[in-house]
Amino acid sequence: MGRIFKEQTSVDEALKLFLENISPLRKTEEISLEVCIDRILAETVVSERNVPHYRRAAMDGYAVQASDTLGASTTNSIFMKLSNYVEEGVTKWVHTGAVMPVEADAVVVVEDTVTVGDTVEVRAQVYPNKNVAQVGEDIKVGDLLFEEGHLLRPCDAAVLASIGFERVKVFRKPIVAVIPTGNELVSREKVEDIPPSGMVLETNGLMVSLYVEKWGGIPRYTRIVPDDKESIKKAIEENLDADMILFSGGTSVGKRDYTTEVVASMGKLLVHGIAVSPGKPTALGTIGKIPVVCLPGYPVAEVVALYLFVHPGIRRLASIPDFPKLPLKKTLATKISSKIGYVNFIRVIFEGDRVRPLTGAKAGVLSSVSKADGFVLVPQNVEGYEEGEEVDVFLIE
Known part of the structure; x- marks a missing residue:
């Protein structure tokens, strides 16, 4: 032996x-979106819905016909009537996400207005579709959202929920x-x-x-x-x-x-x-x-x-994708010694912008891993590093 x-x-x-x-x-399984984070998607996802599925206000303010605001500014206010509908010279309050009135094509943000009674003083000009989210502006029917093998993140779960998913197929x-x-x-x-x-x-x-x-x-x-x-x-x-x-x-x-x-x-x-x-x-x-x-x-x-x-x-x-594990660039506070011919795993601790190798950290001393902030891998053809050299430090997860 x-x-x-x-x-x-x-x-x-x-x-x-x-x-x-x-x-x-x-092998695959279906799981709820609530527990899908860090799982690997086992299907390609193509949207069957528009998001948003209706034309909506993108800001709090007043729905208007953009042509009514032509020339409006802080020194040239335009006055409009406040109502529950929109037509020429008439505006309606809308909150973010609200359905846009069919007759309106823009929203004047509330910060650019002053309201007294049923009169709205408009102090900024808007153009058509300003502060309005169009149907399918986020996602359109037929959009390829994710391919098989995608690592699911919280933002991905929200996207899947927005197109009606409650469960998703992932690899076991x-x-x-x-x-x-x-x-x-x-x-x-x-x-x-x-x-x-x-x-x-x-x-x-x-x-x-x-x-x-x-x-x-x-x-x-x-x-x-x-x-x-x-x-x-x-x-x-x-x-x-x-x-x-x-x-x-x-x-x-x-x-x-x-x-x-x-x-x-x-x-x-x-x-x-x-x-x-x-x-x-x-x-x-x-x-x-x-x-x-x-x-x-x-x-x-x-x-x-x-x-x-x-x-x-x-x-x-x-089938977890290979993402590059980016090391931190740190300067050595003291030299590192290593065995030539071996890849050496050197535990280090942070000292400000520098790192210091742990001393007496033998292979049987598990606490040295817990005490360490990261490790340096010294290639087998390198006989250590000198104090002041910059090294790659990988964090201990």
């Missing part, structure tokens, strides 16, 4: 191979089995006090599950699986209806690290050993059509693997 890490696959190569073995899910979220492994793990549900020496609370599975949910999947957080081949195999067999399987722990080269061996025996191990620090023991594979990620047991290494492989894997399964 020790030979497996003599040559590590680059991050880019590993991700490319992993994504090539993931097929997007195409992927179900992701999260399987923690390790004889040293103790369930948080079964321990009320500090675990005995040599035992630790199982927290990685919780973290992984929450990231899965945040990134668009449905986590299936399973019981703790002991470090033996049959138990790991049984856990896989119980989750073959999932769309992705994530193991937490058991990926290294120790005597009790069986996860990758079992995955290889039941499917195909694509990669084991990746040139990233921390996170080298990460393994990627497939069982049938199900992508499998074996995450390192050290929590920070697990976070790295989650960001680099699980997040893009879930996006591929769920």
